[in-house]
Amino acid sequence: MAKRDFQTAKAGERTNAAGKPVSNRVLLSISDNEYHAIRPHLEFLSMPPHLSLYEPNDPLEFVYFPNAGMVSLVIETEDGRTVEVGEVGKEGFAGIPAAVGMRRSQVREVVQIAGDGFRVSVDALQRVLRSSPQLQLILARYAVSQGMQIAQTAACNRLHNIEQRFARWLLITQDRVDSPTFAITHDFLATMLGTDRPTVSLAAGILQKKGAIKWTRSAVQILSRAKLGKCACECYAAIQEDRYGGGPLRQGEAFKPRACAYA
Numbered sequence: 001m002a003k004r005d006f007q008t009a010k011a012g013e014r015t016n017a018a019g020k021p022v023s024n025r026v027l028l029s030i031s032d033n034e035y036h037a038i039r040p041h042l043e044f045l046s047m048p049p050h051l052s053l054y055e056p057n058d059p060l061e062f063v064y065f066p067n068a069g070m071v072s073l074v075i076e077t078e079d080g081r082t083v084e085v086g087e088v089g090k091e092g093f094a095g096i097p098a099a100v101g102m103r104r105s106q107v108r109e110v111v112q113i114a115g116d117g118f119r120v121s122v123d124a125l126q127r128v129l130r131s132s133p134q135l136q137l138i139l140a141r142y143a144v145s146q147g148m149q150i151a152q153t154a155a156c157n158r159l160h161n162i163e164q165r166f167a168r169w170l171l172i173t174q175d176r177v178d179s180p181t182f183a184i185t186h187d188f189l190a191t192m193l194g195t196d197r198p199t200v201s202l203a204a205g206i207l208q209k210k211g212a213i214k215w216t217r218s219a220v221q222i223l224s225r226a227k228l229g230k231c232a233c234e235c236y237a238a239i240q241e242d243r244y245g246g247g248p249l250r251q252g253e254a255f256k257p258r259a260c261a262y263a
């Protein structure tokens with residue numbers, strides 16, 4: 001596939017059939033022809049916090065392309081404990097197993113930061129993909145990227161301390177939601193980080209003392225990405241949006257890490 005085949009529209013230049021503007025980068029990265037093929041199947045969707053997109057072992061009916069907000073990939077163990085293993089925002093899509101024709105998954109995918117986006121039925125997506133090689137390639141590359149993100153998160157959860165992980169999580173989330181403030185509770189964050197509420201509160205207190213964040217009962221505000229970056233482990237650089245999510249690599253284009261924003 002020639003490089004010239006990849007066109008990138010700007011956010012808002014494309015709409016679905018009902019006129020809702022598109023900000024999702026996958027949908028903005030495909031050619032006009034392929035976008036027109038999928039456009040009639042894009043159903044606009046409001047995505048409030050805690051909306052479950054997939055539950056373990058339930059049939060997979062839709063694939064989701066967020067415009068804004070953040071979706072968590074969560075694993076729940078038999079004793080009811082949960083931990084987040086990945087995040088999806090406007091840089092990607094939720095429902096990789098569904099996109100490749102699988103009908104069930106063990107991973108729960110739940111909206112954590114409110115937003116909106118589009119959903120496409122699995123059957124419609126499969127039909128569109130038969131004549132959309134560029135979309136196929138982009139979805140496949142994003143799937144690999146997400147696998148790498150999950151691998152890095154597994155290592156981080158095992159090897160790095162809660163303050164580092166909390167800082168890493170805040171930076172990754174801010175990359176995806178484009179806002180310095182987002183609604184999140186101590187309880188919910190403890191669940192996502194696989195720890196307990198007192199530990200999260202302790203870590204939040206440390207980051208707040210350093211002037212990196214302002215924390216309230218129901219929201220966190222990032223005051224300084226520079227200070228937060230100094231608290232985060234190396235996993236942020238490994239997972240950061242530009243490397244894995246900032247748009248699939250073009251043919252013949254090498255990965256270049258973004259200069260450290262907090263150096």
Ligand SMILES: [Zn+2]
Pocket residue numbers: 155156157160164165168233234235236
């Ligand atoms: Zn880490």
